[in-house]
Amino acid sequence: MLDHGAPPRTPRTAPAPVGIGTRLMRRKPVERLVAEGGQGEGGSLRRSLGLWQLTMISIGATLGTGIFVVLGEAVPKAGPAVTLSFVIAGLTALFSALSYAELSGTIPVAGSSYSYAYATMGELVAWVCGWCLVLEYGVSVAAVAVGWGEYLNELLDGTIGVTIPDALSAPPGDGGIFNLPALIVVLLAMAFLLGGAKESARANTIMVCVKIAALVLFCAIGLKGFQSGNYEHFMPLGMAGVSAAGATLFFSYIGFDAASTAGEEAKNAQRDLPRAIMLSLVIVTALYVLVAAVAVGARPWQHFSDSEAALAGIMKDVTGQSFWATLLAAGAVIAIASVVLTVLYGQTRILFAMSRDGLVPKVFAKVHPKTGAPRANTVIVSLFCGVLAAAIPLGQLADATSIGTLFAFALVNIAVIVLRRTRPDMPRTFRVPLSPVLPVLGFAFCVWMMGSLSAITWIVFGVWMVVGLVFYFCYGMRRSRLSQDPAPAAQK
Secondary structure (H helix, E strand, C coil): CCCCCCCCCCCCCCCCCCCHHHHHHCCCCHHHHHHCCCEEECEECCCCECHHHHHHHHHHHHCCHHHHHHHHHHHHHHHHHHHHHHHHHHHHHHHHHHHHHHHHHHCCCCCCHHHHHHHHCCHHHHHHHHHHHHHHHHHHHHHHHHHHHHHHHHHHHHHCCCCCCHHHHCCCCCCCCCCHHHHHHHHHHHHHHCCCHHHHHHHHHHHHHHHHHHHHHHHHHHHHHCCHHHHCCCCCCHHHHHHHHHHHHHHHHHHHHHHHHHCCCECCHHHHHHHHHHHHHHHHHHHHHHHHHHHHHHCCHHHCCCCCCHHHHHHHHHHCCHHHHHHHHHHHHHHHHHHHHHHHHHHHHHHHHHHHCCCCCHHHHECCCCCCCCHHHHHHHHHHHHHHHHHCCHHHHHHHHHHHHHHHHHHHHHHHHHHHHHCCCCCCCCCCCCCCHHHHHHHHHHHHHHHCCCHHHHHHHHHHHHHHHHHHHHHHHHHCHHHHCCHHHCCC
16 A cells, blocks of 8 residues: 655665775775774774883884894995985985874874875875885895895804804805894794794894994004005095995895884884984984994905905904904894894884784784784794895895885885875874975985895886785775765765
């Protein structure tokens, strides 16, 4: 029976389909990023880190990589002007550090530049940035672990007169079969990380103090063998050599942004993250330039080799004794282990954020309720990085890391400009001075240094990007939480 008094029914219509262009450019509001901070599958990250711990994480991830590991490869490219290469790389890092400092105080979450890109430039750009960060952090862990074995052999030789055979201490292509020490140091770092962020930070602080003491000791002894004649031809390979060395040495600065990955475990992230980033970069750059200047002064640049244990060799040459070289090697073993620990920490937190957004499998966002650590994430990443370190030579790893880092940093500089335009009234605990001039300079420096890298590095980077885009379009785009819950995702 019809009810003629009832109002006519409005026929239901299916929701309008969302175009692929709109889906790729969808942004995640800052408020939503912050509101979801710390939450994982089955638990949440714990806020336990203060300014001191955050600064030590940043220094721990940075200091030692370039000096202890990559210096021997950079000096033959630039000669005595390697000190200038460190300054250029540090200046490039400084511009990007200013942008990181502003965004880390505005968007204090675990995703670092991936999350900043998500809030400003859309999901596709965020994915590309996150994929670069996977390359940056994951491969750098492997690269640093490779150098750890060199110093471990120096230490073993100076203490008990025994070294690990080349077959088990070098990757294929460098005269070995499998780099066992590199795998071991990654597994040791994994063990610390599984205990939780607070416990890992405590161990890292001790290791950072040891590495600073080791570098100060090197400078004190290296000055005794300093010869000003080693600087007579300061730039023998021209500005091209300085630029090439700077691009390689930029690998040494990737750690300062590790503090930004701790945004959801910092007690007062908006206040402490910008301070920790800037403070750590100043300390690290000063030490890098000082140690590089002393090293070249103590040994002619033509006599540098690609040995990852270059500093220990200089100590032995200057003193004529193996004791000091052994002592430095002991410091380097601890120092490089702290780099592995903190960079591995950053990698797990990047994947944690990407997993929470649905772009990578959920297993990376599962948090252990007792320790507050993403256990499965940590184990998977550690095993991957350990095998990579054991099987691939250092030089290839360092350059691949540099290009991924530079690309991510370039995007962060753009993100600052975009967020200033789209959200000018948003509270900021730190503001980049002279914006947009300095962010534009940071972007330009990153692009310039990327252009100094070898063709093979660009090919590797291109292949990596293609693989990442295939994964995104086949998996991430469909499973993104914004595609499943689009209503709250509208950008304000």
